[in-house]
Amino acid sequence: MRADTELLRDLIAVTPGIVTWPGRGRPEAVIRAAESVTGPLPRSYRWWLAAYGEGSLRGRPIATPDPVPGLGEPGLLDDRSGGGxxxxxxDDDHECFGFALDRAADGEWPVVVRSRVTGEEWPFADSFAGFLTVWTARAAGLREGPNPAVARLWRATPGVRLPDGGTLLGPHVFGARNDAWEVRTHAPHWVLVGEDGGGAGLFMRRHGRDRSSLYRLAPGAPRGEVADHAEPLGADLFDWLDRLPGPASG
Incomplete structure (x- = not known):
């Protein structure tokens, strides 16, 4: 799934801990010069370089091809870029995040994390956009996501704009929208994952066996077992997305 860059801009703008500076986007010539060494860069990282150029997460820099002298920012092409x-x-926990050069898919490289203490490595996100999204979710206390389906979505994109004007939520707005619907108070085993263009809520289970089915509930606070008074939309969030007439993403 391609990342929605409009929603990604929103996430970057409002997430505490993500810092960018105006006017530092890298020109195409600089990005191409980096690619002359690395090969093609992942789509969403390339977008980040053009739009922002550089930034930091809780004060720890995100690498860029031509670091600004004196700021101590690691260059993309430093000596840590070997070994595939x-x-x-x-980060502050001595975990390194990098692109897996051997696993390119649809213009993206998945992001892996490696402990500099133990050398252990594990998957983190499907793309750089997913890296920023999952980082935001973890910073907000949501782990990788409130259930496995949403976690899978966030590994690729910070939400999806739907054809009817609605949105599947990213972690940067997830808490506020669930609070507005009073989900934890009235339906603690459920979670609001989106809103349609008519103001209805899109719900999935947070707990229980079935955490992949999607339901639409008319505006108003949910009650108890949401499935008892909501419209079922499908047994799988991603199958439902695939059936939509051209959801707006990326």
Whole structure:
């Protein structure tokens, strides 16, 4: 799934801990110069370089091809970029995040994380856009997502704009919208994952066996077992998305 860059801009703008500076987007010539060494860069990271150029997560820099002198920002092409990985960020826990160069798919490279203490490595996101989304979810106390289906979505994109004008929520707005619907108070085993263009809520189970089915509920606070008084939309969030007439993403 391609990342929705409009929603990604929203996430970057409102997420505490993600810092960018105006006017530092990298020109195409700089990006191409980096690619002359690395090969094609992942689509959403390339977008980040053009739009922002550089930034940081809780004060720890995200690598860029031509770091500004004196700021201590790691260059994309430093000596950590070997071994089939291109490292672009290291956090305060000594975990390094990088692109898996051997796993390109649809113009993106998945992001892996490696402990510099143990050397252990594991998957983190499907793309750089997914990396920022999952990082935001974790920073907001949502882990990778409130259920496996939403976690899978966030590994690729910070939400989806729907054809009817609605949206599947990203982690940057998830808490506020669930609070507005009073979900934890009235339906604690459920979660609001989106809203349609008519103001209805899109719900999935947070707990229980079936955490992949999607339901639409008319505006108003949910009650107890949402499935008892909501319209079922399908048994799988991603099958439902595939059936939509051209959802707006990326």
């Amino acid at each position: 990985r291109l490292w672009f960020h290291e």
